[in-house]
Amino acid sequence: MKYALYFVIGGTVVSLTTYLGSLGRSWLAAFVTTFPALTGLTFILMYLNAGVEPTVPYARNLLYFVVPWLAYVGFYLVAIDRLGFWLALSGAVALFVAVSALSKLIL
DSSP states (O other): OHHHHHHHHHHHHHHHHHHHHHTTOHHHHHHHHHSTHHHHHHHHHHHHHHOSTTHHHHHHHHHTTHHHHHHHHHHHHHHHHHHOHHHHHHHHHHHHHHHHHHHHHHO
């Protein structure tokens, strides 16, 4: 039952972001997506399920994805006009995975 609740919460954020984006409110849509509500909720749920111990490495590991996320968004912004939507998005996701893997190997 609790996993169904997690699914509904995540789906609500995606739906709200899509709705706001389709209204042309891109700043607000981006804010909803990056607002730390999901991360905060994850901290709370991890704490309630397993205590403090797993929340600290989770928070630390989130920091490893800042650079890959910036590469992902940056590539998308640069490539969208040149490659079109699908290739730009595919390339951005591939770059995110590659930079994430490289970061894991280096760190």
